[in-house]
Amino acid sequence: xxxxxxxxxxxxxxxxxxxxxxxxxxxxxxxxxxxxxxxxxxxxxxxxxxxxxxxxxxxxxxxxxxxxxxxxxxxxxxxxxxxxxxxxxxxxxxxxxxxxxxxxxxxxxxxxxxxxxxxxxxxxxxxxxxxxxxxxxxxxxxxxxxxxxxxxxxxxxxxxxxxxxxxxxxxxxxxxxxxxxxxxxxxxxxxxxxxxxxxxxxxxxxxxxxxxxxxxxxxxxxxxxxxxxxxxxxxxxxxxxxxxxxxxxxxxxxxxxxxxxxxxxxxxxxxxxxxxxxxxxxxxxxxxxxxxxxxxxxxxxxxxxxxxxxxxxxxxxxxxxxxxxxxxxxxxxxxxxxxxxxxxxxxxxxxxxxxxxxxxxxxxxxxxxxxxxxxxxxxxxxxxxxxxxxxxxxxxxxxxxxxxxxxxxxxxxxxxxxxxxxxxxxxxxxxxxxxxxxxxxxxxxxxxxxxxxxxxxxxxxxxxxxxxxxxxxxxxxxxxxxxxxxxxxxxxxxxxxxxxxxxxxxxxxxxxxxxxxxxxxxx
Numbered sequence: 001x002x003x004x005x006x007x008x009x010x011x012x013x014x015x016x017x018x019x020x021x022x023x024x025x026x027x028x029x030x031x032x033x034x035x036x037x038x039x040x041x042x043x044x045x046x047x048x049x050x051x052x053x054x055x056x057x058x059x060x061x062x063x064x065x066x067x068x069x070x071x072x073x074x075x076x077x078x079x080x081x082x083x084x085x086x087x088x089x090x091x092x093x094x095x096x097x098x099x100x101x102x103x104x105x106x107x108x109x110x111x112x113x114x115x116x117x118x119x120x121x122x123x124x125x126x127x128x129x130x131x132x133x134x135x136x137x138x139x140x141x142x143x144x145x146x147x148x149x150x151x152x153x154x155x156x157x158x159x160x161x162x163x164x165x166x167x168x169x170x171x172x173x174x175x176x177x178x179x180x181x182x183x184x185x186x187x188x189x190x191x192x193x194x195x196x197x198x199x200x201x202x203x204x205x206x207x208x209x210x211x212x213x214x215x216x217x218x219x220x221x222x223x224x225x226x227x228x229x230x231x232x233x234x235x236x237x238x239x240x241x242x243x244x245x246x247x248x249x250x251x252x253x254x255x256x257x258x259x260x261x262x263x264x265x266x267x268x269x270x271x272x273x274x275x276x277x278x279x280x281x282x283x284x285x286x287x288x289x290x291x292x293x294x295x296x297x298x299x300x301x302x303x304x305x306x307x308x309x310x311x312x313x314x315x316x317x318x319x320x321x322x323x324x325x326x327x328x329x330x331x332x333x334x335x336x337x338x339x340x341x342x343x344x345x346x347x348x349x350x351x352x353x354x355x356x357x358x359x360x361x362x363x364x365x366x367x368x369x370x371x372x373x374x375x376x377x378x379x380x381x382x383x384x385x386x387x388x389x390x391x392x393x394x395x396x397x398x399x400x401x402x403x404x405x406x407x408x409x410x411x412x413x414x415x416x417x418x419x420x421x422x423x424x425x426x427x428x429x430x431x432x433x434x435x436x437x438x439x440x441x442x443x444x445x446x447x448x449x450x451x452x453x454x455x456x457x458x459x460x461x462x463x464x465x466x467x468x469x470x471x472x473x474x475x476x477x478x479x480x481x482x483x484x485x486x487x488x489x490x491x492x493x494x495x496x497x498x499x500x501x502x503x504x505x506x507x508x509x510x511x512x513x514x515x516x517x518x519x520x521x522x523x
Contacts, residue, residue: 002050002123003031007040007066008082009058013105017053020109027120037061044070049077050123051116056083056094067097078119082107141169145212149178149219151267170206171263173223177231178269179256180217180277195220199230214270217277221266228259238288253280258292281347282340282392285437305345305353313339314357318364321406327421329407330439333400334429340392354395355386361399365406376402397441419457422450423465430469431493436462470494471507478516485512 004023008014014033023030031047034040037060044052044066056063067079080101081094094102101115146152195211196203203209208227209220222228235254255276257269269292276290283290313336320329340350362376377385389395426434436454440447455461460468470492477488489500504512 002028002120003047004028005032005034005040005043005047005049005052006030007034007037007043007052007058007063008055009035010055011035013055013082017107020107021113021116026113026116028116037063037066041066041069044075044077045073048075051078051080051119053080053082056081064093064097067094067099071097078123080112080115080119141171142212144169144171145210145221146214148263148266149214149221149270151271170223171210175223175225175228175259175261176263176266176269177222177228177256177259178266178273179220179222179231179254180270180273181220181252181254182218182277182280183251183253199227199234201227201230217274219270219273231256235289235291252288253277253283254289255280256289256291278347281350281390284435285391285393303339303343305340305343305349309339310353310357310360314360314364317361317403321365321403326407326418327424329400329403330421330425331429333396334438337392337396350392351386351389351395354399355383358382358386358399358402361403393438393441400441418445419454422454423458426466427469430466430473431491433493434466466493467503468507471504474500474504474512475508475515478512479519481516485516488512 001024006014006017008017014035018030018033028051031049032043034043035058037058040052040054040058041061043049054063054066058066061069063081063083079094079097079099080103081099082103082105084105100119103111103115195209199208201208208224208230209222212219212221222231238254255273257272257276260266260269272292272295276292276294279290313332316332317329320332340353343350359379359382362379362382366376376382385398386395389398422439425439436451437447440450445453451462454465458465474488474492477483477491478485483491485500486497489495489497492500494500494503501511504510504515508515510518
């Protein structure tokens, strides 16, 4: 519906103009009226009406002055001049400001209707033209975004586009970053992701980011330092927050590439995000993001899935089960997870490997135990469960829980012996990225419960114990003069040498360099 403003210093004329035509049927609704020139100008600038019926002579400002000032202020709507005089000079002045109709009073109903109908059709044509231009511009922008993220633009360029074109499309910026996201979980289809809300920005006119689909992926192209800074702030809180089950971001996973400075580098950020989104399956429990900083760890694939490995792991687990060796079973599951993390195979191949492994393990166990005492799920239930897991750790945990059930029914191990097994495991694996959350399932415990049990029995918490073991071993390595401090840091499980310095000083009281210097002094 278009809007109409009526301006005339005579109230009876204003009332008559409101009733003379069926304005709603003509597609107009009244947004205001004015009794003098100043009111008319204020109403035009405030309401931006599609059409103004304007008396040429009014108190305070004439109709021509109103039109002139309104045009200077950027008003582009239509005017119909109403006048009691057929004055050619007024008509000339009105025409200069784009006024198409100059009607004399008393107003002829048919003449006004013809003018209104013509203006209405002209407005509709402009809208259609504007909509078409917007549609073509969006289609062109979609093509450009596709070429930017796939690298086609870098190689061939987009002809006929100037810097002003990119500016008008809100694509020019000082920095860019590509984020790919996906929803998962049982209710993911009911959930939607509004990145403007997540980043706490308005994104009016897409000035902060572009949201589009590429190869069936939800892609966000962040634009500008402000948007990237907001994204950083969001990430810093996202992984630390305990998300509620009904939270709109509880089932959201993000992969993001490096920030880049130029349009022709955007594809690099996109390719990194694509590589990372494919690795979501291998994330640890509670992990919702993968960034370009993680790329070295996810691209060093150096082995293939093989039947030999399948039979090897199945035999190992079967033997340890028969020997009731929880410690080695836990270590085997850890080794299995590491092996699958580094294979250069599809996720579906990994799922199939684990399905075959579990089914073979189930068959072996049924041969060695009374099948009535082994509460295994059916083969179809196992296949369905594994096919519908989103993460590797979920499948490993599922299989390990089944193994634990078997061992619980045939084992009288005490709580103390389990803790001894855990200590043995830590002492032999502290150089890896071991965490209570990942170790607890391997030993068949909830991480929170095991943490309390560990602290009570050992006298210090899990992380503190691991740190102590790492620091004690680092002392021995520091005695070897040919090993650099950063190498010592890596060998005892600290990837960040500054963090190693901090931990060493906390537990020893001096820095690693000072400790080594002290050793030399003793020599």
